[in-house]
Amino acid sequence: MKKTSKGKSINLVALATVCALTLSLLAGCTGGAPAAASASAEASSESVAATAAPEASSTEPSASAEAAGMYYDAAATVESIVKDAAGKGMVGNWGLGNEYEIQALLSKYVQPTTFLSQAFDMDGFDDDSILLASAMTYNELGLVKNSYDGGYKYGDKVKAIDMNDEGVAMLEDNIFCTEAFAKANPNTVKAFLAASMKGWKYACENPEEAAQIVFKNGSSVSSEHQAYMASEVKKLVETDTKGATVTEYGKLDDAALQQTLDLAKKYIMLKDSVAADKLKAMTLDDIRDASYLAGSSSAGTPEKSSVSIQLKWLPQAQFMGYYVALDKGFYKESGLDVKIVPGGGDISETTAVYSGQVDFGVTWVSNLIAANAGGMTLTEVAQVFQRSGLVLVHKVN
Amino acid sequence: MNLRSSMNPPEEISVRIAATQQDVSNPEAPAADRRRFDAENLTTLLYPIVFGVLILILWQTQVLHRILGADTFTLPLPGRILTIIADNAPEILMNARATAIVALTGLLFGSMLGYLLGVIAAVFPKWGIGGLTVVSAFNAIPIIAVAPILNNLTKDFSRDADTRSMLAKILVVTLMTMVVMSINAYRGLTELKPYSEDLMKSYAARRTDVFFKLRVPNSVPFLFTALRVSVPGSVICALVSEYFAEYIVGVGRQIRENIVLAQYATAWAYILTACLMGILLYAILLAAEGSLLKGRR
Known part of the structure; x- marks a missing residue:
């Protein structure tokens, strides 16, 4: 028995050593963390965005913005709201390339450009873990305000900060393909654009019918939300960043594109030095080609008649133009057989187009810029949304 | 040996x-x-x-x-990947540290909890086996499903997003490593050498003696068997749970961000980091096992 007890004690020592080893490893990690982390957190921050804006004092957040109640006064200025929410570290965005406008806004009011990762629902906003949440006018904002199925029923209890009004708008949904595809199939591209824009025109003239068509084609949301979305998307397609009406659907507005590119250069942080240099040297000519849209009325026979388009997100009225063009036979009239491929979650539409899985894609201009900096050769052939649909939504007292 | x-x-x-x-x-x-x-x-x-x-x-x-049939865009050359790692060493280390803390804390809690469950099951065998079957059902739940749920459940834990998402991530790892450890601990505590229990009884050993002098030592090799599964598992769980975490940090999150942004070379740099972390932790485990269990295997 003496011998076994010795064996036991050896085993206990062994166990204790394993625990101690693990603990010391952990302690090494956490112990070293504060000093090193605070240093590197300053320099490189925790998110994609590395530049913390010039030391914004987080102690300052004005109590005035929060005079009464936990939220913001209906008359509070944008500056006071942004400063307060950023000071508390409660600004949310989805990340994954959707964050640049938010970072530009935060920089405008001299705040650090860090944000919380927001889920694809608005629960974080609902339970107050995010005070200033990102929302698309045509999607999340409607869900927050409206009371139909899936809505959060806030009604007038929320207000939104518009990126267009703040001068930090970046253009979103476009149509793009690879440069090589456009060069090899110019008539296909022209025909596709002509039919798609006809679809968008019809959809904007008849948003309710368009919403129904999308709903019929496998919608991810309710038909009421689809109708709301169609009416909001119409505004984005027919109004530019300055608020002026646009009559030419899909127009490539160089001024707005340049603003998008300038903001992208400032806020897209690429770790790869080759890609970062490429981004720095990028001009509008590297990302867009207006000739296909201009010549779309006089397209010859398509070189490739069977084409596909990758959407950025699930089937919804955000993409109603394509569904309408398909449903109304506009594509068929142009001699095209079009397949619409829904996206969602982490689908990388730029990779799908670049690798040739699909011919066309819908993405945000900033994502196309990042992809081209990374080595892809994509080119934008039409700009469907003429203004930014991104807003920051907050509750009012 | x-x-x-x-x-x-x-x-x-x-x-x-x-x-x-x-x-x-x-x-x-x-x-x-x-x-x-x-x-x-x-x-x-x-x-x-x-x-x-x-x-x-x-x-x-x-x-x-x-x-x-790949191109250098989706599969960048090793030289370029290494350059990116060298250029961004402090940031990559910072993300790797965040992932390591989650993986190791979760592994520690999960293994301790799992061992405790194994002990309970061994002490009360009638309930134990059924209980462990239920526990092992946890193993069937995909991490992808658990991570967002735990993320929501831990919302009230702290006002600080870093703290609460750290907790959520650690819980995911804990849950997954617990299962592996509990089943192995139970086996180690009950699958004794033939006659060894009878031998102890012939010495008139008390139940506690049998437990501490026979069952616990017998379970040590099983403990390492469990760790061999759960050490790499904990790193994988930590990487996946970072995808859904509220606070943006960690190797897993960086892989996701860079792939969606089509920055494949950078994503590969983080994939390499993740591999090295898993290999390093596994090597530490093997070394620990080799020195602690010498003469046992």
């Missing part, structure tokens, strides 16, 4: 009670045997290294790309 134990006769008896069957009879170790053992060791080390270097050469010279 067999050679070592034969050189320590005083330990022999204690070892025999708990040791696995192959170890019971240890032949005298001739010097020639030892040399062969070393040569074997060398080749087992050499082959993987040669294979790895060969793959690297094929990769860098783009022969691999031709074989796989």
Whole structure:
């Protein structure tokens, strides 16, 4: 028995050593963390965005913005709201390339450009873990305000900060393909654009019918939300960043594109030095080609008649133009057989187009810029949304 | 390992009670045997290294790309990946540290909790087996489903997003490592050598003596078997749970961000980091196992 007890004690020592080893490893990690982390957190921050804006004092957040109640006064200025929410570290965005406008806004009011990762629902906003949440006018904002199925029923209890009004708008949904595809199939591209824009025109003239068509084609949301979305998307397609009406659907507005590119250069942080240099040297000519849209009325026979388009997100009225063009036979009239491929979650539409899985894609201009900096050769052939649909939504007292 | 134990006769008896069957009879170790053992060791080390270097050469010279039909965009060259790691070392280390803290804390809590469950199951065998079956059902839940749920459940834990998402991530790892450990601990505590329990009873040993002097030592090799599964598992769980975490940090999150942004070279740099973390932790485990269990296997 003496011998076994010795064996036991050896085993206990062994166990204790394993625990101690693990603990010391952990302690090494956490112990070293504060000093090193605070240093590197300053320099490189925790998110994609590395530049913390010039030391914004987080102690300052004005109590005035929060005079009464936990939220913001209906008359509070944008500056006071942004400063307060950023000071508390409660600004949310989805990340994954959707964050640049938010970072530009935060920089405008001299705040650090860090944000919380927001889920694809608005629960974080609902339970107050995010005070200033990102929302698309045509999607999340409607869900927050409206009371139909899936809505959060806030009604007038929320207000939104518009990126267009703040001068930090970046253009979103476009149509793009690879440069090589456009060069090899110019008539296909022209025909596709002509039919798609006809679809968008019809959809904007008849948003309710368009919403129904999308709903019929496998919608991810309710038909009421689809109708709301169609009416909001119409505004984005027919109004530019300055608020002026646009009559030419899909127009490539160089001024707005340049603003998008300038903001992208400032806020897209690429770790790869080759890609970062490429981004720095990028001009509008590297990302867009207006000739296909201009010549779309006089397209010859398509070189490739069977084409596909990758959407950025699930089937919804955000993409109603394509569904309408398909449903109304506009594509068929142009001699095209079009397949619409829904996206969602982490689908990388730029990779799908670049690798040739699909011919066309819908993405945000900033994502196309990042992809081209990374080595892809994509080119934008039409700009469907003429203004930014991104807003920051907050509750009012 | 067999050679070592034969050189320590005083330990022999204690070892025999708990040791696995192959170890019971240890032949005298001739010097020639030892040399062969070393040569074997060398080749087992050499082959993987040669294979790895060969793959690297094929990769860098783009022969691999031709074989796989890939381009240098989605499968960047090793040189470029290494440059990115060198250029961004502080940031990559910061993300790796965040992931390591989650993986190791979760592993520690999960393993302790799992062992405790194993003990409870061994003490109350009637309930225990059924209970463990339920616990092992947790293993069937995909991490992808657990992570967002835990993320929502921990919302009230702290006002600080970093703290609460850290907790959510650790809980995911805890849940997954707990299952592996509990089942192995139960096996280690109950699958005793034939007659060893009878032997203890013939000594009139109390139940606590049987437990601490027979069952617990017997479970140690099983503990390492569990760790061999859960150490790499904890790193994988940590990487996946970072995808859904509220606070943006960690190797897993960086892989996701960079792939969606089509920055494949940078994503590969983080994938390499994740691999190295898993390999390093596994190597530490093997080293610990080798030194702690010498003479046991």
